[in-house]
Amino acid sequence: MQDKETLKLNKLEADSKRKNTIYRWILYFILAVFVIYYLTPLYVMIVTSFKTMPEIRQGNLFSLPSSLKFDAWKQAWDGTGYKGGDVFLKPYFWNSIKLVVPAVVISTLLGAINGYALTKWRFKGDSYVFLLFLFGTFIPYQAILLPMARTLGVLGISNSINGLILVHVVYGICFTTLFCRNYYVSISDEMVRAARIDGAGFFKIFFKIILPISIPIIVVTVIWQFTQVWNDFLFGATFSFGESAPIQVALNNLVLTGTAVKRYNVDMAAAIITGIPTLIVYILAGNYFIKGLTAGSVKG
Amino acid sequence: MFWLKKNLPKLVLTPSLGILSWFVYGFIFWTIYISFTKSKMLPRYELWGIDQYIRLWKMPRWHVAVENLLIFTVLFIILCIAIGILLSILLDQKIRAEGFLRTIYLYPMALSFIVTGTAWKWVLNPTLGIEKFAHDMGFETFKFDWLVTPEMSIYTIVIAGVWQSSGFIMAIFLAGLRSVDDEIIKAAKIDGAGIFSIYSKIILPMMRPVFMSAIVILVHLSIKSYDLIIALTSGGPGISSDMPAVFMTTMAFHRSEVGLASASAIMMFLTVSAIVVPYLYSELKREDAR
Numbered sequence: 001m002q003d004k005e006t007l008k009l010n011k012l013e014a015d016s017k018r019k020n021t022i023y024r025w026i027l028y029f030i031l032a033v034f035v036i037y038y039l040t041p042l043y044v045m046i047v048t049s050f051k052t053m054p055e056i057r058q059g060n061l062f063s064l065p066s067s068l069k070f071d072a073w074k075q076a077w078d079g080t081g082y083k084g085g086d087v088f089l090k091p092y093f094w095n096s097i098k099l100v101v102p103a104v105v106i107s108t109l110l111g112a113i114n115g116y117a118l119t120k121w122r123f124k125g126d127s128y129v130f131l132l133f134l135f136g137t138f139i140p141y142q143a144i145l146l147p148m149a150r151t152l153g154v155l156g157i158s159n160s161i162n163g164l165i166l167v168h169v170v171y172g173i174c175f176t177t178l179f180c181r182n183y184y185v186s187i188s189d190e191m192v193r194a195a196r197i198d199g200a201g202f203f204k205i206f207f208k209i210i211l212p213i214s215i216p217i218i219v220v221t222v223i224w225q226f227t228q229v230w231n232d233f234l235f236g237a238t239f240s241f242g243e244s245a246p247i248q249v250a251l252n253n254l255v256l257t258g259t260a261v262k263r264y265n266v267d268m269a270a271a272i273i274t275g276i277p278t279l280i281v282y283i284l285a286g287n288y289f290i291k292g293l294t295a296g297s298v299k300g
Numbered sequence: 301m302f303w304l305k306k307n308l309p310k311l312v313l314t315p316s317l318g319i320l321s322w323f324v325y326g327f328i329f330w331t332i333y334i335s336f337t338k339s340k341m342l343p344r345y346e347l348w349g350i351d352q353y354i355r356l357w358k359m360p361r362w363h364v365a366v367e368n369l370l371i372f373t374v375l376f377i378i379l380c381i382a383i384g385i386l387l388s389i390l391l392d393q394k395i396r397a398e399g400f401l402r403t404i405y406l407y408p409m410a411l412s413f414i415v416t417g418t419a420w421k422w423v424l425n426p427t428l429g430i431e432k433f434a435h436d437m438g439f440e441t442f443k444f445d446w447l448v449t450p451e452m453s454i455y456t457i458v459i460a461g462v463w464q465s466s467g468f469i470m471a472i473f474l475a476g477l478r479s480v481d482d483e484i485i486k487a488a489k490i491d492g493a494g495i496f497s498i499y500s501k502i503i504l505p506m507m508r509p510v511f512m513s514a515i516v517i518l519v520h521l522s523i524k525s526y527d528l529i530i531a532l533t534s535g536g537p538g539i540s541s542d543m544p545a546v547f548m549t550t551m552a553f554h555r556s557e558v559g560l561a562s563a564s565a566i567m568m569f570l571t572v573s574a575i576v577v578p579y580l581y582s583e584l585k586r587e588d589a590r
């Protein structure tokens with residue numbers, strides 16, 4: 001009797017184990033299919049960038065290049081091996097760097113101090129002030145493009161890197177303030193209160209107490225702003241043209257205005273070059289990157 | 301001196317608030333005002349009533365843009381959420397190499413829409429792209445020319461958009477799943493519930509707030525979508541893959557229709573507000589309740 005029972009149990013267990021293994025296999029299979037889905041375009045971009053144009057026409061999307069040739073990359077970067085007049089990325093890459101650094105630094109600093117003032121020095125109506133920032137993260141930029149273009153013109157900084165820095169700082173502070181405010185709201189007021197009793201002022205507390213414990217949120221904010229500014233096309237395309245354009249605009253021009261003969265290998269090399277900075281940030285600091293994404297969209 | 305000390309936090313916020321009220325709210329009011337004028341190439345300030353809005357809604361091109369936006373938004377939301385839920389549930393089964401898989405699913409989010417569009421434009425190339433690959437594999441009659449087919453071009457934007465954003469939806473659903481108490485799952489398992497019904501009947505209904513955020517994010521992304529269209533189809537062939545954001549910039553900067561462009565921008569602004577304001581309201585109420 002007892003034996004029969006154990007046998008039955010054993011069989012049941014073996015059954016469910018087998019079922020489990022099958023489930024696991026299906027599970028991993030589906031996960032693998034999606035890996036292929038997400039990686040395919042990247043794979044195609046990479047192999048295409050190393051092919052020559054005749055190779056591209058003869059082979060197909062997935063065929064491997066016959067050898068590692070960097071010609072397309074050189075052409076995409078500084079126009080080497082091609083006659084003048086074509087767009088290449090090098091100057092615009094530097095434009096974007098000159099744009100990103102100040103825009104990120106200024107907007108992050110303002111965001112940190114705003115978030116601190118909103119949470120640790122509460123005053124009447126501060127939640128309404130926060131609401132103004134919060135709603136600012138949602139506005140479709142089409143609603144501000146026309147007056148912004150005029151304002152930049154009046155200030156004499158239209159079609160310049162400085163103009164773009166201003167634009168990115170202005171619309172970036174809504175996000176940076178939101179990030180920092182949400183972070184500071186979750187840390188205890190005790191230390192700030194104690195410091196205030198000791199007579200420490202607004203800025204002393206900020207630099208001595210708040211800033212040292214803000215590293216995680218500063219990293220999130222910097223990564224978010226860096227990605228936003230680097231990847232921006234709308235502002236770049238609207239407020240700049242010619243020599244002061246940022247990299248996304250240059251990439252788009254390169255793809256659209258290439259010479260009569262399409263150079264898909266150069267297009268792909270250029271697209272990879274444009275994507276590399278943000279990809280590196282993502283790979284090095286993936287967790288902070290995701291935190292920023294979720295913080296930037298799941299409010300409150 | 302005492303006054304300064306007392307008001308320092310407000311003083312610190314003043315520059316940012318000044319910037320906000322000028323560059324965000326002031327500009328929106330300017331655009332609203334201009335949408336009620338006859339402005340063409342340059343803004344004119346005599347009021348003209350709602351004629352720009354009437355003109356806008358009489359324009360066939362605007363109807364194409366709005367229709368495309370609807371198609372795109374619906375498909376974009378359904379596909380991103382379906383893929384996001386599927387992948388997040390699968391990844392939640394104590395998977396080996398979860399971090400590695402997550403990295404792969406999310407990396408497109410680090411790429412700009414221009415890079416995404418450039419890559420997919422090549423993959424979907426009607427002669428040398430997927431079509432050629434299928435031919436080489438022996439499917440001689442296979443045809444894939446959505447990029448240059450007016451009726452299908454909008455769907456190429458869906459394909460690329462879903463590729464870029466679905467990993468992100470996976471990430472927020474995964475975060476949601478991780479915050480579900482393990483005890484609930486254990487209890488349901490003891491009661492004999494299958495893994496499938498545990499998710500569909502117990503866990504997913506608990507994630508209403510995550511669904512809400514995901515939908516708001518995706519709608520917001522699709523209304524703002526501009527770069528991807530420019531890089532992939534430039535709104536073409538013809539105007540077949542036009543969307544409101546593209547319509548607005550074309551009218552504003554190429555057709556000298558500042559008044560009309562403002563009216564279309566305000567339509568976009570109102571649509572976003574109609575979705576975001578109730579969402580923020582409920583989110584803030586939730587926060588107050590906490």
